[in-house]
Each structure stands twice: as C-alpha cells, then as structure tokens.
Amino acid sequence: MQITEHVYSTHIEEDPNTFGAMHPGGTQIYFVGDPTKEMVMIDSGENYRHWTQQIIKYHAELGSPVISTIFITHGHGDHIGGLDRLQEYFGCAVRCHPKLAPFLAHKLDSSPDEPTVQKLKSNEIIQISGETTLKAIFTPGHEEDHVVYHLKQDRVLFSGDTILGNSTGSVRNLNQYISSLRKMLTLKPEIICPGHGNTVSNATNRIQFYLHHRLQRESQILTAVKEGSVTVGQIVDTVYPRNLRKNLRAAAARNVETHLSKLVEENIIHKTDSTYSPI
Ligand SMILES: [Zn+2]
Known part of the structure; x- marks a missing residue:
C-alpha cells in the first residue's frame, strides 16, 4: 500500500x-x-x-x-x-x-x-x-x-x-x-x-491526545490509591476497562507501575513492599 x-x-x-x-x-x-x-x-x-x-x-x-x-x-x-x-x-x-x-x-x-x-x-x-x-x-x-x-x-x-x-x-x-x-x-x-x-x-492531534491521556491516567491512578486501591492489580481493575483482553493486562499493569514509580519519586504516594498509599 x-x-x-x-x-x-x-x-x-x-x-x-x-x-x-x-x-x-x-x-x-x-x-x-x-x-x-x-x-x-x-x-x-x-x-x-x-x-x-x-x-x-x-x-x-x-x-x-x-x-x-x-x-x-x-x-x-x-x-x-x-x-x-x-x-x-x-x-x-x-x-x-x-x-x-x-x-x-x-x-x-x-x-x-x-x-x-x-x-x-x-x-x-x-x-x-x-x-x-x-x-x-x-x-x-x-x-x-x-x-x-x-x-x-x-x-x-x-x-x-x-x-x-x-x-x-x-x-x-x-x-x-x-x-x-x-x-x-x-x-x-x-x-x-x-x-x-x-x-x-491527524498526527499532531494524536500526539497531544497521548500527552493528555498519560496525565489523565496519572490522575485516575492517584484517585484509585486515595480511594483505597493498594496493589497494582487492584489499581488496574479500577482504572482499566473490565473487558480488558488478557494479553493486554500485563502491559496495563506495567503502565500502572510506571505511573506509580513516577508518583513515588515525586513524593506524592508512598510504597511499602508491594502496596501503595497516599502521603
Ligand atoms: Zn512493537
């Protein structure tokens, strides 16, 4: 093509x-x-x-x-x-x-x-x-x-x-x-x-959408942690669609972990073993 x-x-x-x-x-x-x-x-x-x-x-x-x-x-x-x-x-x-x-x-x-x-x-x-x-x-x-x-x-x-x-x-x-x-x-x-x-x-729109999407995802993850989700799995369940295909779930969990490490680095949330809590 x-x-x-x-x-x-x-x-x-x-x-x-x-x-x-x-x-x-x-x-x-x-x-x-x-x-x-x-x-x-x-x-x-x-x-x-x-x-x-x-x-x-x-x-x-x-x-x-x-x-x-x-x-x-x-x-x-x-x-x-x-x-x-x-x-x-x-x-x-x-x-x-x-x-x-x-x-x-x-x-x-x-x-x-x-x-x-x-x-x-x-x-x-x-x-x-x-x-x-x-x-x-x-x-x-x-x-x-x-x-x-x-x-x-x-x-x-x-x-x-x-x-x-x-x-x-x-x-x-x-x-x-x-x-x-x-x-x-x-x-x-x-x-x-x-x-x-x-x-x-519409290339420029797509890049802007990606930037927006990441920032929005970050705020969803932060909200999930504040509302009581403590593990990566619980956060994935809260933030991602319920019908998420199995083979995409591992990628979703990695994404959540990436956001969480950024939020931990920025002293916005706290990590103990494999659980997270708001500061
Ligand atoms: Zn590839």
Missing part, C-alpha cells in the same frame, strides 16, 4: 486468537524512498518465517528496488525479528540507537572492519534517495533505545511503538516518554506511520 509519495507499507495481520498476537491493528513494515531506484526499510517485524516471506514478497511487488539500509526503531523482538534473514537477503546496512548496536552487531556477526550495524547519532539526517532524507530522533520512554524517524519531505513521522495506530502503548520510563512526545510535537508531522495499527492522518 502506498501511503505518501515516498512511503509504502506492508500490513501484517495478527490473529488475536493465536500465540504472540499482542498488537491491535497488526504490524506495519515500511519501505521509504523511490521504488524505481533505492529504498530503505523501517523495522523487520517478528521472527516468524511467514512474516519475513511477506516482507520479501512485498519488496518484489515494489519492483525489487535496492534496499540500502534497515532502520530500527527499538530492540523489541517484534521490530528486530527476521532481521538476520532480511539483512542477508538485501545485503544492506542496519542503523540503530547506539545502546542497541552491540546486541545487533553480535546477532548479525557485524565485523568492526566493515560494520553491518552502524550506530545512529542523535538528530542525524540520512540521505535516502535523491532529495529524500530521514532524520533520526532519539525518543526514550517506551524503551531506552527507541528512535523515531522523520521524513520531512512528506511530513511523515515513523513512530515505532511510541505512538500506535489503534491503541496506546506501554511505557518503561514515563518522564522520558513525556519529553519524547513533546519533542515529536515540535516536528509538526501530518502523518504518523506507527509500528502497529493504522496510519494516523
């Missing part, structure tokens, strides 16, 4: 009833550039053989352009799975956050003399083909090695798991996450191409 002049995507559906289906709206793998010349890819999906096969088939449908680089948004298994197969198939470079580079270099047998895996610099601008460039912006929060990529020419932001198409994602460090969202807002993108779910056409 073509999204903008320079952005193409293959959408991988995930059956909610099978193992590993964690992502509402499936996963998108992006090809960026000029299909008649040279392109790059963003992420490599899960390590399932049929995912890799779908990506290779889509590359053929695009006319088998040269793939110069695979850019990685972060080191979670659903973004770097199949990377060894795809890197070998395309014979391309892999670019990622410096914190992820040693792991990927080991995974791909990248040699120091001719490194396949190359560290990005913060705010590095990389030429893709012709005038087309991608800017790599370090956006910790969902994970500390997270990078989003800005395609200024098309006003597109590849958001990895920092912003999702059909849901809100999990956060490891909330303070970092909020400043990453603010950084993304300053880019004024029109379209967000997320790692999972549908493309978002």
